[in-house]
Amino acid sequence: DGGITQSPKYLFRKEGQNVTLSCEQNLNHDAMYWYRQDPGQGLRLIYYSQIVNDFQKGDIAEGYSVSREKKESFPLTVTSAQKNPTAFYLCASSQGAGAGELFFGEGSRLTVL
């Protein structure tokens, strides 16, 4: 089945540690996105990528980094510079930057201890 796979579903991190969230898609989509979801604040865009080897900062990129070395993969690293990393993270993809909707993974819950 085609879809988006995020891992791990749950992740605990100590303060000062970097962690990487995985996002893989087999939909052959060009564009991929990372969103952060906090209670009462909806989804906010962290980074997005329209093509391989290219990505752009979203609205809340500070303390995060990404790479797009392969079309199907868009990992997100939450660095120690992120002041409040505890959140639910959603990865999404779309056919392109046109009219198509975004397809979402099941999300990853990161908790900083």
Place this chain on the structure above:
Amino acid sequence: AQTVTQSQPEMSVQEAETVTLSCTYDTSESDYYLFWYKQPPSRQMILVIRQEAYKQQNATENRFSVNFQKAAKSFSLKISDSQLGDAAMYFCAYRSPYYAGGTSYGKLTFGQGTILTVHP
């Protein structure tokens, strides 16, 4: 920058009744796309319905329909014959079009969400 506002943090409806969720947005673009997504307790985001701004006809998907008022920048979702499975968080979202050489890049901007409770 585009903004999306959902002014109803919570709504409730009786099973089999109709409920309308509100959404307004702010943009200077003339061509764009609007979506309603549903997020049940599993937290999986599910597309409910989409609307292209250039289309005057309101989109409909079974029990779900929208009232798209472009001049007023309003995009409400109507759920008819509400079912228990409709209980979820609903997000309104705006997608910028992509223009070659521009910076819009088809970003999707979300509202804050509306929690819908369905009473049996």
